[in-house]
Amino acid sequence: MGKRNNDILQGTLSLLVLRALEARGTMHGYALTSHIHKASAELLRVEEGSLYPALHRMEQDGWVRAEWGETEKGRQARFYSLTDKGSKQLVIERESWERLTKGVSRALRYA
Amino acid sequence: MAQWHRLLNVFHRGRVAEAIDAELRFHIEERVDELMADGLGESDARNLAARQFGNATQYQERTRRMNIPGLIEDLIDDAAYAVRSLRRTPAFTAAAILTLAFGIGATTAIYSLTRSVWLRPLPFTEPGRVVRIWETNRPLxxxxxxxxxxxxxxxxxxxxxxxxxxxxxxxxxxxxxxxxxxxxxxxxxxxxxxxxxxxxxxxxxxxxxxxxxxxxxxxxxxxxxxxxxxxxxxxxxxxxxxxxxxxxxxxxxxxxxxxxxxxxxxxxxxxxxxxxxxxxxxxxxxxxxxxxxxxxxxxxxxxxxxxxxxxxxxxxxxxxDWRARMVPALDWIVDRDTRTALLVLMATAGLLLALACINVANLLLARASSRVQEFGVRRALGASGLRMVRQLITESTVLASLGGAVGLVVALAGVRALRVLLSQSVPRATAISLDLPVLAVAAGLTLLTGLLFGLAPAWAAMRTDVRANLQDGHRTTAGSGGLRLRQALVAGEFALATVLVAGAGLLLASFVRIQSVHMGFDPRNVLTARISLPETRYTMATAESFYRNLEVELKALPGVQSAGISSNVPFGGGDTQNPVFALDNAPTDGGPTVQASWRIATRGYFEALHIPLLRGRLYRGVEPANEYPIVLGESLARRLWPDGRDPIGRTVRMGPNRPMTVIGVVGDVRQLDLTADPAPTIYPSTSWTLWDPMVVVMHTAGDPAQLASALRHAVMKLDSQQPIFDVQTMDDLIDANSSQRRLNAFLVGAFALLALALGVIGIAGVVAYLVIQRTPEMAVRIALGATPGRVIRAVIAGGLRICAAGLAAGLIGAYLLGRAMAGLLFQVRPGDPAILGAVAAALLAAALLASWLPARRISRIDPATALRKE
Structure with a gap:
């Protein structure tokens, strides 16, 4: 089975999650996958198998806060929101991502 | 904070699992809703959602692994995996466990000995205030x-x-x-x-x-x-x-x-x-x-x-000139020789522990280099670095625990053996018991080493690129840094082994020289026994005739060549001394007073021990009671008359006794210690003085021990109620005198052999590794026309270079150790070139063998096969 080319690069998942939470405030896991999918113009798809372990790790690292709450449809869901630490982490990850993409595109252009 | 959170999860394991389950279920429900909104039927939507989600159980697992209960489960898995993986490499596992066990066991046993003999307080109240007092006399x-x-x-x-x-x-x-x-x-x-x-x-x-x-x-x-x-x-x-x-x-x-x-x-x-x-x-x-x-x-x-x-x-x-000297009781009980011996044993045990640690490090690194590929694969399959590190820590811990357990057994056996071996010769050795703090420290040290070096493969796997690892196939290395580290470790091992082997060599040479020291008498085929005639049944006169008759009886026994009576025998323990001076050269005239050992003896005593008569004559059966003849040892005569006058016929006095006339001079005898110069000795006759107990000495034609019962019967024949005791051959007495030295040489020798074995394992391991690593290179060389012999020589030379470096450092250490234990050496200098040279040659030979065995494999290289693997 070939790999799908819209897999999210390792290490960028937390950047995407942090950014999504920054943009939209509190969200549950499912909303996060949909949001990233739509926001990326359906180019990126978040694997559930990566998302939930990542969310738990980020929660333990103190980047996000999680609370149980009720959705509009009345279902119990876990809502994630950004912490101060998470905001700082987002700045760091965004910078390093921009440095990387700049570097890669320059290399592609001139190599 | 995060740790605290995880810890809390331990107590809420069920709830955490439930919560994760609920969250994932929510996700699927949401997806189902969406799919149904897109027009799918509920069951189709449910199927598709589940398929898209993949294996829910697996994600649940991975999510939960962030919590402690998951960690514990992992630890159990890791331990089981560790045991499986150790069982796959029995040679490595056995070598590592034995190394650990001997390092921990030997150190613990020796330090336990030191604790009980030296460091344990004396069983006195306020032992620091108890002192031992001797009298001294400097001019004498x-x-x-x-x-x-x-x-x-x-x-x-x-x-x-x-x-x-x-x-x-x-x-x-x-x-x-x-x-x-x-x-x-x-x-x-x-x-x-x-x-x-x-x-x-x-x-x-x-x-x-x-x-x-x-x-x-x-x-x-x-x-x-x-x-x-x-x-x-x-x-x-x-x-x-x-x-x-x-x-x-x-x-x-x-x-x-x-x-x-x-x-x-x-x-x-x-x-x-x-x-x-x-x-x-x-x-x-x-x-x-x-x-x-x-x-x-x-x-x-x-x-x-x-x-x-x-x-x-x-x-x-x-x-x-009599003065007094005082030392703390502990300094008297544990004297300098015992302390030196203990310090040397502790140093050797410590070196052995260091060697064991190095060897374990080396074994783990060798294992690491062959496992880089395994870890590369696991990494590529998605195992996290942390997960692999944890796995390796578990493996090292399992290994160290097994080593520690066997080490405990070795320590217990060692403590028991030391108790039996030393109880006669070392004070307080009967109370040796296993020292748990020492065991803990030794085990801790080896565990730490295991952990440190056990991490090497994970470190290497994380440092190197996953893909490069896999493509490299079997040539993968832990990097040249790993090799240099291993070479340094092996050089260190060889240095330590050199110190230990050289130390053992010095002690062994001393021991051999002591065995061949000239004692002044012939200890072969001599049986001795003591007799104590009770004053309640014997007077001086009846005792004198008892001993005279006994000597006659003994000489008549079949198998007895000569027999005599004395107040003591060489190495019989204890000493009796008195000041002696010559009357024609008395202290008042400026002549010397000599502190001399005295041994009451019959003519047969000199004959039975083959002590040579140098001048004059020995005692006859009965000497005239009023003449008081006396026999002197050679060095006493020389010190009484330093001008070399003939002592025969001159008069001497011993303490307050009557003047005595010198009738003979006999050769000097080492009486107390094989390593001490013979003491000046005077031999009064049994005709006019006796001691209690007296010693019987018989020179026999065959095995002297065979005559013990004949001796007992001869005594019973004269006095049916009279026991004899301390029946021993002269060889046994001398053996007992050198037992401490023999034990030192034996223990240090055993440690040295272990050290040598570890060093050889180390060098063989490194060379084997070099061979594997360089096989493709060798194949190219052979393909290009180099003979395997030349390539083998090059590899062996690499191995020997490492040893030579260790050897050079080790010889310096050996010299320092020799100086520290000078008190235990006899007629051997710490830097004795012959001994150190022999040790160096032996170690190089061992290194040569250890390099040659794995290097031989090169001759079996098939260039075509080896190169195709590239």
């Missing part, structure tokens, strides 16, 4: 001597630095009455002995003041051991009477097993000091004292020596 060259009874009594009266002084005198006694007659070791002690030291009897009481006065000593204390063995630990024995030397004595108490300085005495009796019958020049008792609080040993020694000078003025005849 005496640095430690028994005290004279009258001097001791003067000290008791006048010295102000001591709370109390006590005296003791070792001896022996016959137990008769109920049960078989038994010869036991006794310790005669003054009444306040037990109180002063602070040793409490385990039953009954100790002696009270007055019980050591003449005519009152009808009481006795027994050792714990004798009480148990002979009297079945009967608590009612206290208060009853037993027969000691044919006299009835009341048992007043039982002494504890450990009285600190000797494990020997079976009975304790009062030491009766009778000033009316004493001579101030007769030095025969041993003195211990308790310092007054706040008084230092130096102050007390000054005080005692001022008193000694005063006594010298009052008693110039007996006390000329």
């Amino acid at each position: 060259g005496i640095t430690r001597f028994s005290a004279s009874v009258l001097n001791y009594l003067s000290w008791c009266e006048r010295a102000s630095a001591f709370q109390s002084l006590v005296a003791f005198q070792p001896g022996s006694a016959n137990l008769n009455g109920q049960g078989d007659p038994e010869r036991v070791a006794s310790l005669a002690v003054t009444a306040r002995f037990f109180d002063t030291l602070g040793i409490r009897p385990i039953l009954g009481r100790s002696f009270v003041a007055g019980e050591d006065q003449p005519g009152r000593g009808r009481v006795v204390m027994l050792s714990d051991r004798l009480w148990r063995q002979r009297y079945g630990a009967d608590p009612n024995l206290v208060g009853r009477s037993i027969q000691v030397n044919g006299e009835s004595r009341t048992v007043i108490g039982i002494a504890p097993l450990d009285i600190g300085f000797t494990a020997d005495p079976d009975i304790f009796e009062p030491l009766t000091l009778d000033p009316a019958h004493e001579n101030r020049g007769n030095h025969m008792i041993e003195v211990l004292a308790r310092l007054k609080p706040g008084i230092t040993a130096t102050q007390a020694e000054g005080d005692l020596n001022r008193l000694a000078a005063q006594l010298e003025r009052e008693f110039p005849d007996s006390n000329r």
